[in-house]
Amino acid sequence: MELRRAFHRRPEPGWREYRTTARVVDELERIGVDEVAVGREALASDERMAVPSSSELDPWFERAREAGVRRDVLERTSDGHTGVIAVLEQGEGPCVGLRVDLDGISMRESTERGHRPAAEGFRSEHEGHMHACGHDAHIAMALGTIEAVKASEFAGRLVVFFQPAEEIGGGGKAMAESGYLDDVDYLLAVHVGLDHPTGEVVAGVEKPLAMAHITATFEGANAHAGKAPNEGANAMMAAATAIQNAYAIPRHGDGMTRVNVGRIEGGVASNVVAEEVAIEAEVRGETAALMEYMRTELERVLYAAAELHDCDVAPRVRSLSPSVDSHPALRDLVGNVAWTVDGVERVVPTHDLGVSEDATYLMERVQDRGGLATYVVVGTDHPTNHHTPTFDVDERSLDIGVSLLTETAVELSRQCP
Numbered sequence: 001m002e003l004r005r006a007f008h009r010r011p012e013p014g015w016r017e018y019r020t021t022a023r024v025v026d027e028l029e030r031i032g033v034d035e036v037a038v039g040r041e042a043l044a045s046d047e048r049m050a051v052p053s054s055s056e057l058d059p060w061f062e063r064a065r066e067a068g069v070r071r072d073v074l075e076r077t078s079d080g081h082t083g084v085i086a087v088l089e090q091g092e093g094p095c096v097g098l099r100v101d102l103d104g105i106s107m108r109e110s111t112e113r114g115h116r117p118a119a120e121g122f123r124s125e126h127e128g129h130m131h132a133c134g135h136d137a138h139i140a141m142a143l144g145t146i147e148a149v150k151a152s153e154f155a156g157r158l159v160v161f162f163q164p165a166e167e168i169g170g171g172g173k174a175m176a177e178s179g180y181l182d183d184v185d186y187l188l189a190v191h192v193g194l195d196h197p198t199g200e201v202v203a204g205v206e207k208p209l210a211m212a213h214i215t216a217t218f219e220g221a222n223a224h225a226g227k228a229p230n231e232g233a234n235a236m237m238a239a240a241t242a243i244q245n246a247y248a249i250p251r252h253g254d255g256m257t258r259v260n261v262g263r264i265e266g267g268v269a270s271n272v273v274a275e276e277v278a279i280e281a282e283v284r285g286e287t288a289a290l291m292e293y294m295r296t297e298l299e300r301v302l303y304a305a306a307e308l309h310d311c312d313v314a315p316r317v318r319s320l321s322p323s324v325d326s327h328p329a330l331r332d333l334v335g336n337v338a339w340t341v342d343g344v345e346r347v348v349p350t351h352d353l354g355v356s357e358d359a360t361y362l363m364e365r366v367q368d369r370g371g372l373a374t375y376v377v378v379g380t381d382h383p384t385n386h387h388t389p390t391f392d393v394d395e396r397s398l399d400i401g402v403s404l405l406t407e408t409a410v411e412l413s414r415q416c417p
Contacts, residue, residue: 011104014165093156172358204326232273255286
C-alpha cells in the first residue's frame with residue numbers, strides 16, 4: 001500500500017518516467033532479481049513512438065536529477081528512454097512474462113476533501129499530472145508479485161516488463177521489440193478496475209480497439225481580421241471545419257469505430273486571422289482494418305478542410321496499437337486460479353475491453369512466436385471513472401492482484417514439465 005502511494009505522489013508522463021524508473025530499479029535490487037535491464041537496454045529505441053521534444057523531456061529529467069535520482073539510472077534513461085525489465089531465474093520451467101505500465105496522465109488531481117489521496121496526504125506532488133488510471137497500483141502489484149514468486153515454488157523464468165508511455169501509445173512496440181519477449185511462453189498483462197469492482201476478476205479481455213493517435217498542423221496566412229480578412233488563409237476555420245466533419249465520418253457496418261479530437265492549439269489574438277493551428281486526434285476500430293478505415297477517412301477530412309480554406313495541412317501518426325484478443329487456454333487457466341484466491345468473489349471468463357492498449361504489441365509478439373497471452377483485469381472499486389481528477393483505487397485489490405499473478409505463475413510452472 002505504501003509503495004503504491006509513493007508512486008501515486010510522483011506521477012510522470014510518457015517517456016519522462018525518470019524518477020519512477022529509478023524507484024522500480026531500487027525495489028528490484030532490494031528484492032534481488034537476477035537481471036535488471038534499464039532504459040535503452042530494455043527498449044528498441046528506434047521503435048519508440050510519440051516521443052516528446054527535448055524541451056518537454058528536459059524539465060522532467062532535471063526534476064529527477066534535483067530529487068537525487070542516481071546518476072547511473074539517469075544516464076541509462078536520458079533522452080526519453082525510460083522503462084525497466086526484470087528477470088528472475090528459478091530453475092527449469094516455462095518463461096512467464098508480466099507486463100505493467102509506468103506513466104501518469106496530464107491532468108490536475110482533485111483537492112477535494114472527499115478525495116482520499118488529498119485527505120490522506122498522498123495526492124500528486126506534480127501539479128497538472130496524476131495517476132488517474134491505476135498505473136501506480138500496477139507497478140506496486142508487479143513488484144509484489146516478483147517478491148512473492150521468488151519466495152514461492154515457481155520453477156522457471158519470470159520476466160516483468162515495466163513499460164513506459166502507455167497513455168500515449170508510445171512504449172509497447174519498443175518494449176515488444178527489445179528481445180526479452182522472444183522466449184516468453186506465457187504473457188500476463190494486467191489492469192485494475194475498468195468498471196469491475198473489488199473482488200471481481202476478468203480472466204482475459206477481448207476486442208481491445210486498434211488505435212492511432214494523429215496530430216495535424218494547419219498552416220495558412222495572417223491578416224487583419226477587421227480590415228482585410230480576405231487577405232488571410234484562416235487556419236482556425238480549417239481546423240474547425242475538420243473537427244466538425246471528423247465527427248461526421250460514417251460509422252462502419254463491420255464493427256465498432258471511434259474518432260475524437262481532444263486538443264486544439266493556435267492563433268495569436270482575436271483580431272488576427274490565425275496562421276497556424278494544431279489539433280490532436282485519435283481513431284479506433286474493433287479491428288485493424290476498421291481503424292485504418294477511420295484513419296483514412298480522418299485524413300481525407302483534414303486535407304479537404306485545408307483545401308477549402310486555402311491552407312496546408314500535415315497529418316502525422318504519432319502512435320499506433322493493434323487489436324489482439326486474449327488466448328482462450330491461458331484465459332481459462334487464469335480463471336480457474338482466480339477462484340482459489342482470497343478476496344475473489346466473482347470470475348468473469350471474458351469481457352470486451354472497449355478501449356485501446358499498447359500491451360497488445362507485447363501480446364501479439366508472444367502469440368506470433370507460438371506462446372499464449374491474456375489481458376487480465378483485477379477489479380477495484382473506484383469512486384469515479386478512469387481519467388478523472390478524483391480517480392482512486394481500492395487498495396484491497398493490490399493483495400488480490402499479487403496473489404492472482406503469483407499463483408498463476410506457479411500453476412503454469414506446474415503444468416509445464
